[in-house]
Amino acid sequence: MTHADILEAWSGHLSHGRRRSPHTVRAYTAAAARLISHEATNWETIARITATDLRNHIAARRAQGLGNASVARELSALRAFLSFAREKAQLGQSAPPRLKGPRIKKGLPRPVTPDEAVHLAATVEEDAKTEWIGARDRAVLILLYGAGLRIAEALSITGKALPLGETLLVTGKGGKQRLVPLLPAVRAAITDYLAKSPWPVGREDPLFRGEKGGPLAQGMVQKTMARARQCLGLPPTATPHALRHSFATHLLGAGADLRSLQELLGHASLGSTQIYTKVDAATLLDVYRNAHPREAN
Template structure:
């Protein structure tokens, strides 16, 4: 693999720093983008017959881009992963072209490979309630059972990501009727809190043996440290096995269930988008496909010859 020229490495480093500090990208996103763009630049250096230097990389053509994509697919990279990699490359080139004033159209106009979007796997309403009830029964320690029940109630009742639920601080409880959540990309949204979620968190808070200072995590592990997402996932896994539910019954499935059940009850996509904190409506539109699939299943059951 060809080396990346120092001048190019400097540009990449500057972009990644800006991505982290100015755009509030998560560490995981920065790591993934670094790997994607570094691999792309190294490939282009080899493909062009020399080090990956700015002069050559500013004049890439559509043919060059197709060669990279063909190489990636040839070594077994999935269409979904390649689309993500291309997005990272475009993001870098958009920034670079803006700073160095060159035409990056061949890179920016490259089409991503088509792939089938994976639809979320929501639980039905009875199963979602059963999971929450089962989680509440699984620990020998009453306060830990109350903690796990409170977390999964927030995932299903408020549509939170597991990271969002575990980022709540002591000052957030008792939970208000409307809760301000900071999600991906530091984007803030306000979500309504159901009385059942307020109650679940209060049962946990009053039984928790550890101090819960205002600026410290609300949810704690057995020894008092911040609660790990792995423990919530383990609790969900135990619940689904007890209930005979599929392996797709994960903490994130409760968030999907929240959205799908709202849609089934007549919620509109734009409102659901805001509640979930999706940056793009197209992400939320996946739930329309779920609803359509459910209706088609019901139709086929009622009309087996159709």
């Protein structure tokens, strides 16, 4: 077995065994590659990695400028990798070396306002070099905001979803599926894009296509929105994922209950959804302070 074989087995386990997203697979595989040397050619050697080895590795990564959040993610990836190595080495259920990660202060999501979301969608349409690409970019952003989807969820939609109805079956993290409502404005934006696109969409084809007909990449959506937010003078927090946060925050502010919101967002736990109660409270506090500036002191 070679170093490459080990990484390939780990990557395959993540992709097929754990059904992790391509982004997670890349990140976890890269973390494993940084930990093990090219001399590591069997699972037994990797399984013998100690807490001291892990601590020294993380110290070296910190010296390279890694922050607390990145250290926490790296440790999570490495714990999973070492557990997998111990299983492959047939060491039973013995636990991998434990190393306490840094405490991370979880920040609140920064939603955009409904007006900002509309202006972002209009700006990406106007800024595009062709009409069909503009219609596509507008449709993607409206879908993210209007249905609360993750980028990966939106870009994984295929022609099986057509013709569009009042709901859309979405495949989220871990391959879990959920039904989300499609507002008329969202359906209209996608229909307009499909009418202008030069690429026919078969049942197995991606709904959103790149310039040359391949699947639209997440990076292209992120770059497009980055240009639009600069044009509108919005902060760096106005990312495609912020549109999902905005969907959640605005629904909560309109009276949606947490359980319904959890189902719409595809959160595995209610705790992930409860953060939006704090976001909504923060939004209300901003409104109060603006209306009563003397009370802000």
